[in-house]
Amino acid sequence: MEIKTTDHRLMELIQLAKTVAQSKATILIQGESGTGKELMAKLIHESSTRNAKPFIAINCAAIPENLLESELFGYEKGAFTGAMNAKAGKFELAHGGTLLLDEISEMDIRLQAKLLRVIQEGEVDRIGGRKPIAVDVRIIATTNQKLADVVKADQFREDLYFRLNVVNLTIPALRDRGGDVEALAKQFGKDFADKNGKVFQGFSESAIRIIQGYSWPGNVRELENVIERAVITSQAGIISDRDIVIDRPSFHNLSDKMEMLSSSQAGWNPGQTLDKIEKSVILDALKYHNGNRTHTAKALGISIRTLRNKLADYRRDGLKV
Numbered sequence: 001m002e003i004k005t006t007d008h009r010l011m012e013l014i015q016l017a018k019t020v021a022q023s024k025a026t027i028l029i030q031g032e033s034g035t036g037k038e039l040m041a042k043l044i045h046e047s048s049t050r051n052a053k054p055f056i057a058i059n060c061a062a063i064p065e066n067l068l069e070s071e072l073f074g075y076e077k078g079a080f081t082g083a084m085n086a087k088a089g090k091f092e093l094a095h096g097g098t099l100l101l102d103e104i105s106e107m108d109i110r111l112q113a114k115l116l117r118v119i120q121e122g123e124v125d126r127i128g129g130r131k132p133i134a135v136d137v138r139i140i141a142t143t144n145q146k147l148a149d150v151v152k153a154d155q156f157r158e159d160l161y162f163r164l165n166v167v168n169l170t171i172p173a174l175r176d177r178g179g180d181v182e183a184l185a186k187q188f189g190k191d192f193a194d195k196n197g198k199v200f201q202g203f204s205e206s207a208i209r210i211i212q213g214y215s216w217p218g219n220v221r222e223l224e225n226v227i228e229r230a231v232i233t234s235q236a237g238i239i240s241d242r243d244i245v246i247d248r249p250s251f252h253n254l255s256d257k258m259e260m261l262s263s264s265q266a267g268w269n270p271g272q273t274l275d276k277i278e279k280s281v282i283l284d285a286l287k288y289h290n291g292n293r294t295h296t297a298k299a300l301g302i303s304i305r306t307l308r309n310k311l312a313d314y315r316r317d318g319l320k321v
């Protein structure tokens with residue numbers, strides 16, 4: 001598994017990850033869903049001297065609190081009803097290796113205290129255990145929230161935050177990675193074509209426009225899924241706009257949206273000036289692209305400078321854009 005990118009910021013981040021991999025420092029990886037946080041964690045493990053030892057991942061959001069506690073720290077026989085045998089926790093299993101705590105922001109505040117102790121002391125207490133067990137584990141935590149904000153909201157211990165945030169790697173969203181959308185789309189096109197015994201030559205112009213214009217809230221995972229499907233329905237090696245299906249309940253396909261914009265909203269009603277119509281189209285497009293000016297300008301076929309000037313005009317009229 002390789003982190004593919006053409007974005008310089010992400011390349012530098014990968015370089016930094018490889019460097020810090022050599023230390024035992026705890027690492028916090030932040031980034032939106034699907035940006036490649038787990039991939040990054042695996043890269044760190046693989047690049048470290050711990051790579052012959054286990055890489056263990058646990059998702060703090062997916063497991064109920066009491067179960068998460070016994071999964072992480074283990075338990076002794078008879079520690080609670082149903083504990084027929086002793087069981088080692090993930091910390092012990094990851095001994096010598098790396099433990100990935102996925103979605104750390106979702107960890108219950110009480111468990112956070114216990115986790116902090118393990119990090120500070122380098123030993124775990126099994127539930128019902130009599131003596132602590134020494135563990136040597138590199139911890140990597142991920143979150144798709146800004147953990148500092150969760151601390152501010154009193155949902156996350158500040159002391160634990162500082163312990164985890166020794167090294168911070170924040171992976172940029174796909175939409176902010178310049179040429180990555182197109183480069184990764186092409187790469188996935190090739191990969192999935194190979195896998196499915198199909199040929200891949202490229203994208204039609206309109207397909208590229210849709211890919212470029214979309215904001216990819218699900219990031220690389222979403223792009224990967226969309227391209228996989230597109231490869232399967234593509235004909236003669238070309239992925240066309242019809243093959244690009246963006247499957248989000250709250251999103252229309254961009255082509256539908258464009259059609260909507262051009263047919264219904266751009267129609268004239270009495271009292272409307274061209275300026276007003278333009279303004280409503282621009283604001284709609286901006287909203288559609290989550291406020292991203294680069295994508296909005298591109299989708300509307302105007303320069304960013306023009307867009308900025310128009311938004312500045314609207315601001316002068318008291319609008320918050």
Ligand SMILES: Nc1ncnc2c1ncn2[C@@H]1O[C@H](COP(=O)(O)OP(=O)(O)OP(=O)(O)O)[C@@H](O)[C@H]1O
Pocket residue numbers: 001002003004005031032033034035036037038039040144220221224
């Ligand atoms: N730069 C990349 N190059 C190739 N594949 C990538 C890249 N980034 C992510 N992927 C792929 O996208 C998918 C999602 O990546 P990953 O699971 O690492 O994301 P994540 O940030 O952990 O997401 P989540 O927050 O939803 O857990 C995986 O299939 C992964 O292989």
Ligand SMILES: [Mg+2]
Pocket residue numbers: 037038102142
């Ligand atoms: Mg993940």
